Amino acid sequence: MGALVTLELPDDSPAFELPWIITFGPLGDDDGWEPVVCGPYERPHALALAEAVVADEDLMAVVEPLMPHVSVDEIRAEIAAARMAIEDDEPDDVIGPDEPPVVSPPTAPxxxxxxxxxxxxxxxxxSTYT
Known part of the structure; x- marks a missing residue:
């Protein structure tokens, strides 16, 4: 049996109206295959599909909304919020990786x-997919 992860949202959240995707991946880090992303779906459909797939397999399914940010500033604000949330949960003595990440040269957004x-x-x- 696998695991399903999704956001806990208030009943009046506007995120319910967004398209949702499912990312399926290995339950552990040692399987060596790349995650599979499916969607977009309406949230109830995404949850139902994810539940059906992970019910019989050792997989993790992450169900999340697609955020249609249309500017670099909106994306950066979302990234900053995610970083702040994780920093609030991390202990102060976390050590980073030994080598800096490889960064591709930026392209114009x-x-x-x-x-x-x-x-x-x-x-x-x-809308025309059959």
Whole structure:
């Protein structure tokens, strides 16, 4: 039997209306395969699919909303909030990795209108999928 992880949200959260994805991965770190991302789905569908898959397998399923951030600043704010949340939970004596991470040179991000147009194209494709 696997594990399902999702957000606990208040009943009036606007996140319920967002599209949701499922990321399936190994329950342990030693399986050596890359996670599989599925979706987007409505939240109840994502939860039901994830529950069905992990019921009989040693997998982890993470069900989370897609956040349609349309600017670099919005994405950075989300990353900062996630970092602050984890820093609040970490002990002060955590030691980082011995080597710095490999960072690719940055590319120019698309502007918000390009991202919105991309979201429109995704929605159009999904609405005609059979």
């Amino acid at each position: 698309p502007d918000p209108e390009e991202i919105r147009a991309g979201l429109d194209r995704i929605a159009a494709r999904l």
